[in-house]
Amino acid sequence: MKNRNILMLWSFMLATIALSSCDQEIDHMYKEKARIQFKYYTLDFNKKMIVNDKTTFSFGMKDDKIIKDTAKIVVEFLGSASDKDRTYKIKVVADSTTAVAGIHYEPVSNTQIFRAGRLKDTLKIVVDRTKLSTSFTTPENKRLTLEMEPSEDFNLGMKDGLRTNLYINNYLSEPVWWKDGLRLPYIGFYHPKKWKILISFNASFSNSETCEFNYNNQGRSYFQGLASYLNAIPTFDDESGARIYIDRLVPKI
Structure with missing residues (x-):
């Protein structure tokens, strides 16, 4: 019985040390660098989380005179806000991208600014409708796939938020909520x-x-x-x- 009590005591001490070590590692993670990612979820009307790794920009509601416009992708990070601008890096994933730079969108800089005092910011991409089909029955979506890269100011965040897709079209594409079971x-x-x-x-x-x-x-x-x-x-x-x-x-x- 005495040996059993000693073993139980040692197990408790080891577990306490392990938990303490884990806590220190988690705290240390945020003290080093914030972790950046694309916002990859939305909340529905009932506040239920819906995972979503894409943004759709449609010219379908735009006046025909509008040839170019700006698509916006939300970027966020895990950590504390900074009192100065910071930089993050993205890259175009060529083998997953069907949109053509200079035709469907203006080239995107690899280095972007995350503005001071913010927990979320916006990556802005200028898109062009000139070469996009207007057909609804045979819809055409051009895809721009982007991926986060580590930078001097940011490490990488959650896996699901490291890659996102921007779809560009020239018809009124179906809204996310249309197929909701309550409608x-x-x-x-x-x-x-x-x-x-x-x-x-x-x-x-x-x-x-x-x-x-x-x-x-x-x-x-x-x-x-x-x-x-x-x-x-x-x-x-x-x-x-x-x-x-x-x-x-x-x-x-």
């Missing part, structure tokens, strides 16, 4: 004209990442209104000529 049975298949009608009902629908309306709240009246609108006012797909209803496309006869 899909009532708004049916996606079509850009259906989305534009919802936006005309309430400008809040224009947010492509999140939507505050579902069938259990005031969204019900909007979705019923969309169905009634499509039944009453003939609305057609520009490419095929098919008439758009809430749940189907009816081919042109």
Whole structure:
């Protein structure tokens, strides 16, 4: 029994030392350098985390006169804010990228500035619609894949946040929230004209990442209104000529 008590005491002491060592290593990690990453998740209406490693920039809602615009990708870090600007590094992943520098986007500098006093900042990329297809039935998305690299000011952050994709297109691409189970049975298949009608009902629908309306709240009246609108006012797909209803496309006869 005495030996057993001694063994238990030694086990407790070793466990305490191990935990203390782990705590010191974690603290040390943040004292050395902050760890940078792309923001790789969003929160839905119910505050549930949705992992997302892509950003879509669509010219679909833009005026035809707008040829170039700026796509924005959120960058964040693990650590404390700094009172001075810091630099981080990114690279274009060539074997995963279909967008062409100088055609679909302006070349991106390998070195970027993370501004002082911020926990999040924005990587800005100038994109161009000139050579992008406007087709909805045969959609074209050009992809720019970016990867974080360590710099003098930052180590690398969480694995899931080290690579991100920017998709560039010239049609009104499907919003992230469209296929949510609380909406899909009532708004049916996606079509850009259906989305534009919802936006005309309430400008809040224009947010492509999140939507505050579902069938259990005031969204019900909007979705019923969309169905009634499509039944009453003939609305057609520009490419095929098919008439758009809430749940189907009816081919042109």
